[in-house]
Amino acid sequence: MSGVLELLAAISLVLGGALTFIAALGVLRMPDVYIRMHASTKAGTLGVLLIALALVLMGADAGVVSKAIAVFAFVLLTAPIGAHLIARAAWRGGQRPWQWRPRTDTDVEPSGRP
Amino acid sequence: MIIETELTGLMASAVNLAALFLVGAFVMAAVRLIIGPTLPDRVVALDLLTMLVVAFLTLFALATGVGAYLDAALALALVGFLATIAFARFVDLTPEQNPGERR
Numbered sequence: 001m002s003g004v005l006e007l008l009a010a011i012s013l014v015l016g017g018a019l020t021f022i023a024a025l026g027v028l029r030m031p032d033v034y035i036r037m038h039a040s041t042k043a044g045t046l047g048v049l050l051i052a053l054a055l056v057l058m059g060a061d062a063g064v065v066s067k068a069i070a071v072f073a074f075v076l077l078t079a080p081i082g083a084h085l086i087a088r089a090a091w092r093g094g095q096r097p098w099q100w101r102p103r104t105d106t107d108v109e110p111s112g113r114p
Numbered sequence: 115m116i117i118e119t120e121l122t123g124l125m126a127s128a129v130n131l132a133a134l135f136l137v138g139a140f141v142m143a144a145v146r147l148i149i150g151p152t153l154p155d156r157v158v159a160l161d162l163l164t165m166l167v168v169a170f171l172t173l174f175a176l177a178t179g180v181g182a183y184l185d186a187a188l189a190l191a192l193v194g195f196l197a198t199i200a201f202a203r204f205v206d207l208t209p210e211q212n213p214g215e216r217r
Contacts, residue, residue: 017132
């Protein structure tokens, strides 16, 4: 039984690490601030969830498990609010969402700036 | 080996693989934090960095078996949220933003 739990914990650890990696990749490579925060908020939250889930699966005592659940609950509650606030501030600051357009020779970097 | 761990076998490899992913994520988020180009981009990168540190502390608590790292992760999840809110307010209240301009 503990072998199964260990296998599940290992899988969720690797998946969580990969998801946080994808989140950071999105933040680095995506073209504008709204798409970047979409990558970081969703994939990052799920990455933290999976790593905390591994700790819950391997958890020895109730204190560790409850703290891991609390960590995840806080991240789950606060990440959307933070992303919403930054998006609102960026919108008010004059940034407009990026739209795809065919590349021309004069394009240096695609951007959604007005 | 990225993290010295008490775990053996499958879990040790999984912890090290996850730590490798997280280190790569740190590097990419830090690059975005440095190159910007606008203030909201940097705030998003800082938010992601906080989340990455929370994930890394949780991973470290699992790898070493020291529960105090989990307390640190819990505190950082809350403080990081406050920092994000403060930065968002700062971006909101900064008059006449010129996107792309270096700050």
